[in-house]
Amino acid sequence: MTRHVPALVVGGGISGLVCAHALRKSGIDAQLVESSPRPGGVIHSITRDGYLLELGPQSFSSTPALRELCAELGISSELLQAPPRAPRYVLIDGKLQPVPLSPPAFFMSSLLDGSTKWAFVRDIFGKSIPPDDDESVAAFTRRKFSKQFLDRLVGPFVSGIYAGDPERLSLRSAFPQLYEGEQSAGSIVRGMMRLAKSKKGPRERPTLQTFRRGNETLVHALANKLGPALFTRTRVAAIARQDNGSLDVRLENQKGDESISTRSLILATPTDVAGMLLSQLDSSSQSPLSSIEYAAVAVVSLGYRKKDVGHSLNGFGFLVPRSASLRVLGSVWNSSLFPGRAPEGHALLTSFVGGTTDPSATKLKPAELASLVHREISAVLSTKNEPVFSNVTIWPRALPQYNLGHSDRLAAVAKSCSRFPGLWLTGNYLRGPAIGSCVDQALAVAEEVRAKLVPR
Numbered sequence: 001m002t003r004h005v006p007a008l009v010v011g012g013g014i015s016g017l018v019c020a021h022a023l024r025k026s027g028i029d030a031q032l033v034e035s036s037p038r039p040g041g042v043i044h045s046i047t048r049d050g051y052l053l054e055l056g057p058q059s060f061s062s063t064p065a066l067r068e069l070c071a072e073l074g075i076s077s078e079l080l081q082a083p084p085r086a087p088r089y090v091l092i093d094g095k096l097q098p099v100p101l102s103p104p105a106f107f108m109s110s111l112l113d114g115s116t117k118w119a120f121v122r123d124i125f126g127k128s129i130p131p132d133d134d135e136s137v138a139a140f141t142r143r144k145f146s147k148q149f150l151d152r153l154v155g156p157f158v159s160g161i162y163a164g165d166p167e168r169l170s171l172r173s174a175f176p177q178l179y180e181g182e183q184s185a186g187s188i189v190r191g192m193m194r195l196a197k198s199k200k201g202p203r204e205r206p207t208l209q210t211f212r213r214g215n216e217t218l219v220h221a222l223a224n225k226l227g228p229a230l231f232t233r234t235r236v237a238a239i240a241r242q243d244n245g246s247l248d249v250r251l252e253n254q255k256g257d258e259s260i261s262t263r264s265l266i267l268a269t270p271t272d273v274a275g276m277l278l279s280q281l282d283s284s285s286q287s288p289l290s291s292i293e294y295a296a297v298a299v300v301s302l303g304y305r306k307k308d309v310g311h312s313l314n315g316f317g318f319l320v321p322r323s324a325s326l327r328v329l330g331s332v333w334n335s336s337l338f339p340g341r342a343p344e345g346h347a348l349l350t351s352f353v354g355g356t357t358d359p360s361a362t363k364l365k366p367a368e369l370a371s372l373v374h375r376e377i378s379a380v381l382s383t384k385n386e387p388v389f390s391n392v393t394i395w396p397r398a399l400p401q402y403n404l405g406h407s408d409r410l411a412a413v414a415k416s417c418s419r420f421p422g423l424w425l426t427g428n429y430l431r432g433p434a435i436g437s438c439v440d441q442a443l444a445v446a447e448e449v450r451a452k453l454v455p456r
């Protein structure tokens, strides 16, 4: 028998959870189906041997919508903020150098040479026009600033967010504010200042956050609110359009197959699944979603006795330029940022390996990854002994790449979706991969669905 639901959300990562929650809050009986046994997608916190680990994102930036959501879910008091002035480092010539975080620090820093600093002065007082063609992050950085700035700061920063390759990432898709800043103000610095001024509300320094019991607190709170409207171990296998305009959704769960009919279907899955489902509606073409590349990433958490680490570990962690010829992309010093991450007298350090510039790294065995990371970070942090704890998680499809042509691919997807009223997409490949961006995108989609189902 076919059950009818007013709105069905597919995929219980943060995007799907927030979308389903917002729909239900607005009075729509939305249901959420998630194929795996647990909701949360790549957000996964575990406790083992006294360590509190994040297997996916380590923390997130606070945004107005996230703050409001936490307040509404009653979990604001669980939030922890990383020390806002914790230094971040970049590995240059085998040494950790602090990343300049303010304009005076930037101009005083020995990290960058005079010609890079002069390029910033030129940007502030001059005028430039971005090219019409989609420009890569690397080409943009070389055109506006310098090769050194690309190698020492932009490249490592891009690894930290996308685990991506600046030669292939599209500036206008991956960092739209920089592109729009140059287009509207003729200067990156003036454009960014203009954007900051146009933001409503008090100025705030972006802070990194997590919860006392890990990022999954947000997932649990959303899942609890959804209650029986959340179905885990339930996979969407196929969708089809009915003559009356509804969408027929075939679910597979432990009980077998079930069919659901809905007038509002929100796909909050990664692009391989969304693309596969879309191509079932439009058999004439393969969805452009299928061609969005993902970076594979290994997340390696190591625990050390503090007395075995020569470095003070005072800071956020460090990023590694590709020219340093290490396989570690960067390391987060979890126990320096948040309390309760490691047993007394121990430190928890989480490193990332792989990304689009080193895809074969994630094919290594977990034990090989743990020893590779230990070897590489030991040289940087002067550790004396082997780690006393390790955990390795491999994400074969960790982060979508906003590569050259991304905006064209999304425009083609939007055009194809417009032929199927009642079908929406949300997820980390649309407006940015950060948790806050996924939340913003999911809320915007929920509002579009609400406006269609319950016009005011």
Ligand SMILES: Cc1cc2nc3c(=O)[nH]c(=O)nc-3n(C[C@H](O)[C@H](O)[C@H](O)COP(=O)(O)OP(=O)(O)OC[C@H]3O[C@@H](n4cnc5c(N)ncnc54)[C@H](O)[C@@H]3O)c2cc1C
Pocket: 010, 011, 012, 013, 014, 015, 016, 033, 034, 035, 036, 039, 040, 041, 042, 043, 055, 056, 057, 058, 059, 060, 061, 234, 235, 236, 237, 268, 269, 270, 273, 297, 299, 395, 398, 399, 426, 427, 428, 429, 433, 434, 435, 436, 438
């Ligand atoms: C290693 C790593 C580090 C990161 N670091 C940070 C960070 O520091 N800060 C930050 O803000 N962000 C970070 N991110 C990014 C951020 O965590 C993700 O972009 C975001 O959580 C993705 O959420 P999502 O719901 O869009 O997708 P996902 O979490 O991928 O969820 C999609 C869900 O769909 C389900 N699904 C798939 N197919 C089906 C089907 N057929 N039927 C039903 N369900 C299905 C999946 O099981 C999954 O649960 C990181 C990500 C990774 C992987």
